[in-house]
Amino acid sequence: xxxxxxxxxxxxAPDLDIRTVExxxxxxxxxxxxxxxxxxxxxxxxxxVYWVPANGDDIDRMAQxxxxxxxxxxxxxxxxxxxxxxxxxxxxxxxxxxxxSNVEILGREGSDTMVEANFVLVExxxxxxxIWAGRYTYRxxxxxxxxxxxxxxxxxxxxxxxxxxxxxxx
Amino acid sequence: xxxxxxxxLIQPTRVHGSMYTAPEIxxxxxxKIWYRTWVYVGHVSEIAEPNxxxxxxxxxxxxxxxxxxxxxxxxxxxRCAHRANLVCEADKGNSSSFRCPYHGWTYRxxxxxxxxxxxxxxxxxxxxxxxxxxxxxxGVYQGFVFGSLAAEGPTLLEHLGAAAGEIDRLVxxxxxxxxxxxxxxxxxRARANWKLLAENETDGYHPQFVHASVFSVAQSGIGxxxxxxxxxxxxxxxxxxxxxxxxxxFRRLGVPMGWFGTTEAKVPQYVARMREVHGDAAEEIxxxxxxxxxxxxNLFIAEIQMFTIQPLAxxxxxxxxxxxxxxxxxxxxxxxxxxxxxxxxxxxxxxxDDTEMYERNQTGVAELRPEWVDIRRGLGxxxxxxHGFTVGAATDETGMRGFWSHYKSLMTADGAAR
Numbered sequence: 001x002x003x004x005x006x007x008x009x010x011x012x013a014p015d016l017d018i019r020t021v022e023x024x025x026x027x028x029x030x031x032x033x034x035x036x037x038x039x040x041x042x043x044x045x046x047x048x049v050y051w052v053p054a055n056g057d058d059i060d061r062m063a064q065x066x067x068x069x070x071x072x073x074x075x076x077x078x079x080x081x082x083x084x085x086x087x088x089x090x091x092x093x094x095x096x097x098x099x100x101s102n103v104e105i106l107g108r109e110g111s112d113t114m115v116e117a118n119f120v121l122v123e124x125x126x127x128x129x130x131i132w133a134g135r136y137t138y139r140x141x142x143x144x145x146x147x148x149x150x151x152x153x154x155x156x157x158x159x160x161x162x163x164x165x166x167x168x169x170x
Numbered sequence: 171x172x173x174x175x176x177x178x179l180i181q182p183t184r185v186h187g188s189m190y191t192a193p194e195i196x197x198x199x200x201x202k203i204w205y206r207t208w209v210y211v212g213h214v215s216e217i218a219e220p221n222x223x224x225x226x227x228x229x230x231x232x233x234x235x236x237x238x239x240x241x242x243x244x245x246x247x248x249r250c251a252h253r254a255n256l257v258c259e260a261d262k263g264n265s266s267s268f269r270c271p272y273h274g275w276t277y278r279x280x281x282x283x284x285x286x287x288x289x290x291x292x293x294x295x296x297x298x299x300x301x302x303x304x305x306x307x308x309g310v311y312q313g314f315v316f317g318s319l320a321a322e323g324p325t326l327l328e329h330l331g332a333a334a335g336e337i338d339r340l341v342x343x344x345x346x347x348x349x350x351x352x353x354x355x356x357x358x359r360a361r362a363n364w365k366l367l368a369e370n371e372t373d374g375y376h377p378q379f380v381h382a383s384v385f386s387v388a389q390s391g392i393g394x395x396x397x398x399x400x401x402x403x404x405x406x407x408x409x410x411x412x413x414x415x416x417x418x419x420f421r422r423l424g425v426p427m428g429w430f431g432t433t434e435a436k437v438p439q440y441v442a443r444m445r446e447v448h449g450d451a452a453e454e455i456x457x458x459x460x461x462x463x464x465x466x467x468n469l470f471i472a473e474i475q476m477f478t479i480q481p482l483a484x485x486x487x488x489x490x491x492x493x494x495x496x497x498x499x500x501x502x503x504x505x506x507x508x509x510x511x512x513x514x515x516x517x518x519x520x521x522x523d524d525t526e527m528y529e530r531n532q533t534g535v536a537e538l539r540p541e542w543v544d545i546r547r548g549l550g551x552x553x554x555x556x557h558g559f560t561v562g563a564a565t566d567e568t569g570m571r572g573f574w575s576h577y578k579s580l581m582t583a584d585g586a587a588r
Contacts, residue, residue, distance in 0.1 A: 052517065054354060054355075054356050054515075055354045055355075059354070062504065062507075063352075063353065063507070064353050064354045064507075065353045065354045065355060065356050065491075065492060065493060065507070065510070065511060065515070066511050067356060067515055067516055067517050068511075068517045069508065069511045069512075070512075074512060077384075077387055077388050077512075077519070078519065080387035080388075081383045081384050081387050081388075081519055084382075084383040084386060084387065085383075086382055086383040086386075087383045087522075087523065088380065088383075088523040088526040088527065089522035089523050089525070089526040127361060127529055160261070161357065162357040162358070162359045162488050163356075163357065163358060163359060163515075163516045164358075164359045164516060165358070165359075165516050165517075165522045165525050165526060165529075166516040166517040166522070167517070167522050167526070170517075
């Protein structure tokens with residue numbers, strides 16, 4: 001988990017079970033597919049990292065180009081830009097549906113639960129249909145009784161190749 | 171294609187829509203521009219060590235940029251002399267030779283044929299006068315590697331002309347006088363003709379509209395640089411090169427690092443180092459900042475990021491983009507990289523919208539009426555500066571007119587492509 005900061009163990013933190021994790025992932029996917037920017041933004045913690053690496057899945061994100069490398073502040077800017085209605089790359093919105101599968105809990109780090117899953121996403125817009133696919137890595141945490149994500153990495157299968165515009169939330 | 175056709179299609183104030191859609195014109199451009207003039211290929215820092223190599227391109231051509239054991243840079247076509255298989259499949263690496271996987275022919279990283287298996291079939295060793303195809307002319311300016319597929323023609327310095335000074339302005343922002351290309355590239359597809367990209371790079375008219383969404387939500391001084399009241403200028407640098415010269419605005423601001431949207435307090439080590447190296451001249455360098463220049467036909471330096479335009483078909487172009495890194499300035503490099511990532515590439519807050527415009531524009535130029543793309547903006551208020559270059563206002567189409575003037579001269583020139 002390149003670049004992740006270890007958080008102090010919190011013995012009181014309850015383990016997330018696989019059903020709870022899956023339900024969270026499906027909800028997150030639906031909010032992104034349906035361009036529910038407020039709902040999607042509310043899933044993030046304050047120390048958020050939203051990352052789509054380029055040219056490999058485990059590059060040094062502080063030294064190499066990424067497709068997306070947003071901290072909480074830039075996530076907010078990205079969403080504000082989308083909400084203006086003048087983010088041309090999303091006017092009109094892409095029609096999106098993604099399938100999230102192969103969900104696995106791969107470990108606990110302090111109070112956080114590390115989760116990975118595969119996804120396939122079909123995007124339709126005027127210029128044509130695109131298929132996006134890859135592996136998600138999440139760092140999930142319970143904040144005020146609700147599941148939140150502190151980290152989401154999207155390792156696209158074709159992240160070393162030529163990509164079309166990615167204007168939506170992947 | 172007869173020259174008269176280009177005279178009819180490219181006029182001083184307008185360009186015909188078919189210039190962006192006709193496959194035969196694209197084929198003609200490959201021959202007369204991409205396979206003839208100087209094209210930017212890569213940077214020496216991408217092949218820093220002896221025997222390093224990296225795969226690059228000249229338009230649709232797959233080019234291997236190598237550094238041989240003696241340090242010399244070569245541009246080789248990725249094609250075996252035997253049956254034309256690719257000799258190099260990796261994106262980059264370190265090797266003194268390339269071995270074709272098909273029949274085992276081996277080449278030195280200078281392009282020379284080293285050997286071929288079962289040599290009796292050719293009458294013995296060393297019997298074949300073959301090698302990898304070479305880009306016959308390779309030129310390096312301030313670490314920027316250019317190639318020309320024509321054996322003869324203007325020198326690289328003649329081609330760069332005044333654009334060389336813009337590259338100088340970029341590299342002098344490094345305390346060591348060099349930039350580095352070390353952060354990897356995003357490769358962003360545009361289903362559009364390459365000229366729509368090249369024209370847009372110094373179009374100061376579009377930012378207030380295409381990028382209004384990000385200007386309205388992020389703290390950015392970029393918008394004002396391209397406003398009606400901006401004192402910045404658009405300059406035709408000749409040979410198809412053009413720039414948005416933002417220095418008048420940065421000088422008006424008069425704050426070191428203002429060009430980068432920050433202050434010297436945020437990058438104290440960098441500023442101290444620059445003052446140490448440049449003395450009194452440091453103030454001007456730190457106020458003027460980086461260039462915004464389109465170097466014909468495919469290198470666009472947009473302050474902190476560098477784009478290479480790769481045409482693949484009349485309606486298909488790839489933008490390769492990386493963050494400029496200043497040698498000896500780690501404090502700046504971290505910031506430049508993260509700012510660049512936010513702006514460019516498929517999900518960039520700026521470039522995703524530019525690319526949406528390119529793609530819609532490609533649909534538009536195929537519509538039959540009114541046939542023409544208008545490039546007259548600012549023609550009536552241009553002036554000539556002290557160096558003899560035509561200058562327009564920040565939002566004027568002076569750069570586009572310069573692009574088309576040079577384009578037409580290349581497309582109507584006599585002589586074979588190779």
